Amino acid sequence: MRKPRDYDAELKALEDKAKELRNRKVLGLGELVIATGADALxxxxxxxxxxxxxxxxxxxxxxxxxxxxxxxxxGRSRRSAPAPDRDNGGAQTQPGSAPQVSGSTGTA
The missing domain is CATH 1.20.5 (Single alpha-helices involved in coiled-coils or other helix-helix interfaces)
Structure with a gap:
């Protein structure tokens, strides 16, 4: 005879995993905001x-x-200078636009 499945335990484990994934995503997005300098907004x-x-x-x-x-x-993987000391190539940003990344050619 087979052992019955513990659906409550399986559901709890899935909920815990989903919560951990959400927490990782939030932390990663927060780190991205900080790394891009958008935390100044x-x-x-x-x-x-x-x-x-x-x-x-x-x-x-x-x-x-x-x-x-x-x-x-x-660029970040090759850079050793802290963010405030970086030169963004003299690119001027317009209000409401993202800062230019040095060496980029795309437009916002």
């Missing part, structure tokens, strides 16, 4: 920018943003 500015990003369906813009993201991560 107010919560309202950051939320507004993220809403615009999430609502954007223009594939060209999304592709350009993805390329800038790749350049950001590749």
């Amino acid at each position: 107010s919560a309202e500015e950051l939320a507004g920018a993220l809403v615009v990003l999430a609502e954007t369906t223009d594939a060209g813009k999304r592709d350009a943003w993805a390329k800038r993201g790749v350049a950001f991560f590749q």
Whole structure:
């Protein structure tokens, strides 16, 4: 005779795993906000920018943003200077736009 399954224990284990995955995602996103310097924005500015990003369906813009993201991560792995000392190539940012990553060619 087979041992009956403990559905409550299995459900609890799945809930615990889902909670851990959510916590990791939140920590990772927080680290990303800090690494990009977006933590200098107010919560309202950051939320507004993220809403615009999430609502954007223009594939060209999304592709350009993805390329800038790749350049950001590749540049970070080679950089040893702390964030405030980095030179962003003299690129000026406009209000409501993300700072230019050095060496990127995409437009926001």
